[in-house]
Amino acid sequence: xxxxxxxxxxxxxxxxxxxxxxxxxxxxxxxxxxxxxxxxxxxxxxxxxxxxxxxxxxxxxxxxxxxxxxxxxxxxxxxxxxxxxxxxxxxxxxxxxxxxxxxxxxxxxxxxxxxxxxxxxxxxxxxxxxxxxxxxxxxxxxxxxxxxxxxxxxxxxxxxxxxxxxxxxxxxxxxxxxxxxxxxxxxxxxxxxxxxxxxxxxxxxxxxxxxxxxxxxxxxxxxxxxxxxxxxxxxxxxxxxxxxxxxxxxxxxxxxxxxxxxxxxxxxxxxxxxxxxxxxxxxxxxxxxxxxxxxxxxxxxxxxxxxxxxxxxxxxxxxxxxxxxxxxxxxxxxxxxxxxxxxxxxxxxxxxxxxxxxxxxxxxxxxxxxxxxxxxxxxxxxxxx
Numbered sequence: 288x289x290x291x292x293x294x295x296x297x298x299x300x301x302x303x304x305x306x307x308x309x310x311x312x313x314x315x316x317x318x319x320x321x322x323x324x325x326x327x328x329x330x331x332x333x334x335x336x337x338x339x340x341x342x343x344x345x346x347x348x349x350x351x352x353x354x355x356x357x358x359x360x361x362x363x364x365x366x367x368x369x370x371x372x373x374x375x376x377x378x379x380x381x382x383x384x385x386x387x388x389x390x391x392x393x394x395x396x397x398x399x400x401x402x403x404x405x406x407x408x409x410x411x412x413x414x415x416x417x418x419x420x421x422x423x424x425x426x427x428x429x430x431x432x433x434x435x436x437x438x439x440x441x442x443x444x445x446x447x448x449x450x451x452x453x454x455x456x457x458x459x460x461x462x463x464x465x466x467x468x469x470x471x472x473x474x475x476x477x478x479x480x481x482x483x484x485x486x487x488x489x490x491x492x493x494x495x496x497x498x499x500x501x502x503x504x505x506x507x508x509x510x511x512x513x514x515x516x517x518x519x520x521x522x523x524x525x526x527x528x529x530x531x532x533x534x535x536x537x538x539x540x541x542x543x544x545x546x547x548x549x550x551x552x553x554x555x556x557x558x559x560x561x562x563x564x565x566x567x568x569x570x571x572x573x574x575x576x577x578x579x580x581x582x583x584x585x586x587x588x589x590x591x592x593x594x595x596x597x598x599x600x601x602x603x604x605x606x607x608x609x610x611x612x613x614x615x616x617x618x619x620x621x622x623x624x625x626x627x628x629x630x631x632x633x634x635x636x637x638x639x640x641x642x643x644x645x646x647x648x649x650x651x652x653x654x655x656x657x658x659x660x661x662x663x664x665x666x667x668x669x670x671x672x
Contacts, residue, residue, distance in 0.1 A: 562609025
């Protein structure tokens with residue numbers, strides 16, 4: 288198999304595809320990875336240990352028995368101790384200067400080792416016919432510190448390999464392990480999430496399947512977040528953000544997507560998903576829950592949810608400004624960053640009450656930011672009209 292950088296024309300692609308792919312690599316590759324001394328040129332034929340253009344990279348069998356693994360829910364958030372790379376490479380597949388190791392959860396991504404530098408990456412594998420859809424959002428979007436980008440992309444005859452910097456767990460795992468996140472910490476993390484979404488919206492990208500799991504940590508202390516990738520992103524061709532497809536995670540889906548309306552605002556749907564994420568960070572549970580999908584969707588359509596006790600007035604205000612049943616009444620992603628709760632100085636939490644949950648409550652008529660200063664009651668009624 289011949290590996291080609293995307294700047295090299297692929298005879299199997301059209302002339303338009305070549306024109307698109309040529310600048311793609313230049314924009315995505317921050318620092319070229321030096322080839323080892325005496326290695327073959329990238330433009331020459333590379334001899335691989337396995338056929339990496341198969342449906343999935345083939346791994347050699349380890350000589351020793353497979354070691355039992357912990358279930359995903361018991362794995363630590365931070366990366367474990369450095370693995371025995373010599374043993375791992377013995378069961379891996381070679382891809383140019385990289386070695387693909389064991390697959391990660393989901394099977395589409397692999398842990399990868401860049402041999403010349405001994406740096407670990409995450410390699411995401413896509414069918415080659417999806418190259419344009421996979422790479423177009425990165426071409427449209429200027430680099431941003433809270434949006435992850437591939438460090439390098441390699442193209443085979445059937446598969447596309449995108450290499451991303453390794454991360455240290457995601458927001459979903461953090462909330463699952465810690466339940467409720469203290470407000471000052473939640474505000475610092477959510478500010479980064481909203482900043483990433485606002486950057487995408489400003490440049491004509493709708494993220495669609497937005498959820499906590501898509502935000503990952505770049506540091507071991509789990510304080511710096513990035514949007515993991517731009518998969519399933521819709522690239523808008525103009526100011527109209529109307530979408531027609533209705534694919535979304537059930538817990539994060541907006542009520543307008545469940546309605547019979549033909550189209551909906553993609554950006555407003557992203558904001559609803561951000562509201563679900565914020566509620567989950569502060570409450571340790573989803574705002575809408577039910578084991579039966581029909582009942583779950585009914586709750587989402589009604590827009591009724593119970594705010595947890597002990598939240599500050601600004602936090603309650605922001606949640607209500609995002610989880611509005613009418614898309615036009617929600618804050619935009621850019622406006623979220625102006626909310627008082629996301630100011631840089633810490634916000635004290637309200638005194639803890641003996642009861643855990645308040646009654647279902649109704650969002651006021653207007654999504655104004657001054658509501659935060661007017662709410663001091665211990666209990667509020669929140670219903671969507």
